[in-house]
Amino acid sequence: MQRSALVSLFALGLSACLTAADDDGFVPLFNGRDLTGWHPVNVAKDTFFARDGMLITTGHPIGVMATQRMYENFIIELDWRHMEYAGNSGLYIWGEPMPAPGVPFSKGIEVQILDLGYEKQHPDGANKWFTSQGDLFPIWGATMTPTGRISQGGQRSFPTENRTKPSPEWNHYHVECNKGEIRLSINGKEVTVAKDCVPRKGFICLESEGAECQFKNLRIKELPPSNTAPEQTALAYEGFHQLFDGKGLGGWKLPEDVKPFWSASGAVFTAKADPAGLHKDLWTEKEYGDFELIADWRLPKPQRKADAGRPDFDSGIVVRGIFTIGITDKSTGSGGIGGLDARVNLHCEPKIKADLKPGKWNRFHITLKGSHLEVKLNDQLVAEGEQILAPQKSPIGLHHHGDGIEFANLFIKEL
Secondary structure, eight states, X not given: OHHHHHHHHHHHHHHHHHHSOOTTSOEESSOSSSOTTEEESSSOTTSEEEETTEEEXXXXXXXXXXXXXXXXXXXXXEEEEESSTTOEEEEXXXXXXXXOTTSSOBSEEEEEEEOTHHHHHOTTTBTTTBOSSOOEEEETTOEEEEOSEEOTTSOOEEOSSOOOOOTTSOEXXXXXXXXXXXXXXXXXXXXXXXXXXXXXXBEEEEEEOSSOEEEEXXXXXXXXXXXXXXXXXXXXXXXXXXXXXXXXXXXXXXXXXXXXXXXXXXXXXXXXXXXXXXXXXXEESXXXXXXXXXXXXXXXXXXXXXXXXXXXXXXXXXXXXXXXEEEXXXXXXXXXXXXXXXXXXXXXXXXXXXXXXXXSOEEEEEEEETTEEEXXXXXXXXXXXXXXXXXXXXXXXXXXXXXXXXXXXXXXXXO
C-alpha cells in the first residue's frame, strides 16, 4: 500500500511538471508523446501523430486538427520543418473545429507554413499573391486588415523580410495574438502583422495539406482576456464528430450492388451519374436516434445541351429510415420533408428557397429530436414538422436517384 501510494504521488507530480508553466509563463501545447489536448477534425486517425518528440502530419488527406479548447489572447511558439520540397501546411489562429461548406479547411486566420520551393514552382504568383516567408491571411469567412507589405489581392499581409529556411531545416515561429491583432516573428525577428481580425477568439488548428510537415516545441502563454463579443468568437460545434474515416467509405454499408455508384476522396462522397444507380443508397453502419447532422452537398453545373429536357434533379438525406430531406433543382427549393414509406403522414414543402446555384456548396443543419424534425439550409430555416410514426433508431442514408451529386463534411452530434 505504501509503495502504491508513493507511485501514485510520483505520477501526479510528474504530470504536474509536464503541464506547469515555465519561468516565462509558457505551458506545453504538445506533450511530445501523443495528441492529448488535440482532436482530428476532418482527417484520418493517422494523419497526425507523435514520434520522437515531434508532432507530425502526413499531409493526407487534406484537413485540420484542432485544440480541444478555445483560446482568446495568447502567444504561441513552435518549430516546424517541411520534409518535402514545396510542402504546404499552416497554423490557424482563432479557427473553428468544423470545415467551411464543401471544403476541407476551417474559418480562421492562417499563418502560412510553406516551403520556399513553392515559390519556385509558382513564380507567376510569388510575391504577388503569396510568399513562402510567413503570410497572414483570413480564410473562409474570417476577416482582417492587412498591414505593411500587402498582396495584390489586398487580403494578405506579406512579411517585410525573408527569414524562412528551406526544407528540411527547422524554422521558429513566435506568434502573438492579442485583441484581434496577430504579430508573427520568424527565426527571431518580427516580419508580419495583421489587425482587426474576426474571429478573435477560437481554436488553434494545424493543417494537413498534401505533404509531410513536422512540428516540435509547441507551447503557449495565455494573456489577459478582453471579453471578446460573441459575434467575434468562433463557433464551437461541441460534440460533433465526422461520419467518414478520412480515407474512404469506412463506416458505411457497401453491398456489391452499391459499390459501383459511390466513391470517396477525403471528406467528399460522390454519387455517380448513372440511371442504373437509382435507389442505390448509401447507409451508415451505425443506427442513430436523436441527433444534429451537418451535411454539405452540391449539384453539378447544368450542361445546356446534355440537360435539355432533363427532368428535375432528385436526391436527399434519409433519417429514421423513412424520412427524406429533399435535394432538388425545382423552383420550390431543397430541404422539404417527405416520406419513403406509406406509414409516413408528413410532407413539408420548403418555407423558402435557400439553395445556392448548381456547382456551389450548400450546407444542411438537420436536427431530429423526439418527434420533431427541423431543417436549416445555408443558415435559414426551410422546413420543420412532427413525425407521426418512425423507428426510434435507424441508419442515416444518402439517397441516390440516378443523378450525379456530391456530399461532403458529414458531421453528427448525438443527443
